Amino acid sequence: MKRDDIFEFFRRLAEANPAPTTELESTNPYQLLVAVVLSAQATDASVNIATRPLFEHIQTPRQMVEFGEERLREAIKTIGLFNTKAKNVVALSEALIRDHGGEVPRTRDALQALPGVGRKTANVVLNTAFGEETFAVDTHVFRVCNRTGLAPGKTVDAVEAKLEKRVPQPFRRDAHHWLILHGRYTCKARLPECWRCPVADLCRYQPKTLAPNARPARTASRASSAARIATARTAAKRTAGRSRPRPTRLP
Numbered sequence: 338m339k340r341d342d343i344f345e346f347f348r349r350l351a352e353a354n355p356a357p358t359t360e361l362e363s364t365n366p367y368q369l370l371v372a373v374v375l376s377a378q379a380t381d382a383s384v385n386i387a388t389r390p391l392f393e394h395i396q397t398p399r400q401m402v403e404f405g406e407e408r409l410r411e412a413i414k415t416i417g418l419f420n421t422k423a424k425n426v427v428a429l430s431e432a433l434i435r436d437h438g439g440e441v442p443r444t445r446d447a448l449q450a451l452p453g454v455g456r457k458t459a460n461v462v463l464n465t466a467f468g469e470e471t472f473a474v475d476t477h478v479f480r481v482c483n484r485t486g487l488a489p490g491k492t493v494d495a496v497e498a499k500l501e502k503r504v505p506q507p508f509r510r511d512a513h514h515w516l517i518l519h520g521r522y523t524c525k526a527r528l529p530e531c532w533r534c535p536v537a538d539l540c541r542y543q544p545k546t547l548a549p550n551a552r553p554a555r556t557a558s559r560a561s562s563a564a565r566i567a568t569a570r571t572a573a574k575r576t577a578g579r580s581r582p583r584p585t586r587l588p
């Protein structure tokens with residue numbers, strides 16, 4: 338995608354949603370960090386359901402350590418990989434108390450040194466909690482960047498490096514959220530909704546998905562193929578019936 342098109346791409350996403358943010362619920366950087374760790378391979382909605390009651394009582398790493406791994410496991414058991422995640426959250430809380438005075442560190446290296454925190458989680462925390470211009474590449478961002486031609490790459494690291502290079506000001510801080518939300522609600526994995534996409538003319542993905550009422554009637558063609566299958570089955574049964582040897586009478 339050309340430089341002017343990239344600017345226009347973000348200008349339109351910004352116009353549609355001037356203040357994008359994460360859908361994970363939290364009230365401070367520590368809760369955000371925990372929520373992001375819990376959200377690996379899980380939806381934000383499922384994490385919010387589990388953390389809403391949990392975060393009413395737990396706002397600090399110390400409170401989490403006192404709460405303990407067993408009770409945490411029970412509280413988050415509706416989220417995938419809850420055993421490992423409970424272990425990591427308690428361990429990272431202990432590390433925050435031990436190495437950072439109970440505060441969430443503001444550098445990528447320090448964040449990535451925490452149990453259960455990878456580059457993507459560190460990027461989300463740096464961006465959302467501290468306003469850094471980082472580009473966390475999750476499955477939605479990866480898909481949108483490749484489909485559109487905004488920042489194509491075979492790996493998340495390659496896509497992130499291209500975003501770093503290509504996203505212009507004043508969009509760098511919120512680019513990550515615009516891309517996630519665009520992928521989650523418009524440029525969906527199975528069927529991108531190109532017919533209502535605000536950046537369709539800038540995107541190189543082909544062929545564009547047509548609006549539901551502009552697509553060929555699939556129900557009719559499905560019905561006719563079902564009818565064809567039924568006719569073929571009946572014919573096969575008749576043929577099989579005819580070729581079967583007739584029962585002979587016993588003497």
Ligand code: SF4
Pocket residue numbers: 484485523524525529530531532534535536537538540541542545546
């Ligand atoms: S036009 Fe389609 S493929 Fe391109 S960004 Fe929009 S929804 Fe995604």
